[in-house]
Amino acid sequence: MPTTPRNRVLPSADDQAARFSRQREADRAAIAEDYVELIADLLREEGEARAVDVARRMGVSQATVTATIARLAKAGLVETKPYRGLHLTREGGTMAEAAKQRHELMVRFLLAVGCDAETAEADAEGLEHHASEKALAAFARFLEGREKGK
Template sequence: MRVPAHRALPPAEEHAARFAQQREADRTAVAEDYVELIAALLAQEGEARAVEIARRMGVTQATVAATVARLQRDGLVETKPYRGLFLTEGGQAMAAAARERHDLVVRFLLALGLDHASAEADAEGVEHHVSPATLAAFARHLAQREGQ
């Protein structure tokens, strides 16, 4: 299906709602990426330390400290002196949901024929910016495809 070169703009309220949804996805993406990484570090290495998060995220330790403070305020992360970072129940739930969405998007992109490295990299953005309806469509498509 071809999209016309000059599509008509949607009604202003609908347009504004789309942009608001994307801004919220951007805000949520950082929290989800952090809790997902903390969960993975806890599972694989038994600990999650700010220095390792900074190294893996490619940011400064000051950035990690500021983000972790926000995650603590939001009730997602706990810190324990000399023991690193831990996820609260809410943080664990967010991490599990983020991992599930990420895995679904990777599987979908692989089904489209992307190589694994591209699918993993692209999923990092897509997973935060698609609606639940789109994710459900990805899952239905994969279920039909895998049922063949």
């Protein structure tokens, strides 16, 4: 019998711990991915990415951005120079592109299952970081099937 929410069995402690661990790691990675994706968007759309713009668009303080950018620079994702804007390293650019693709896939999927555009954009911000590669592949297959059927 297929597992449904009503007859679901509690997973083993090891399986459940692994699931929670994956979600905590996704939470940590989400911040880096959001920052590099925003920096890439600002560079593309405005020609520069400044910490003050990142703070305004993220809805956080300048001090929070400064601390986060320092961590991203230490991780090799962002480059900073005094009195100059923010720039992505090759690794940061790769991360930003992957995050953008996941975001766009989530938006398309949410629109396909009936969400309005505003909800799809807002919800994709969190879901893009927490969906597994298997789930993302399934979403892509679902969308391909729908597009072929049109």
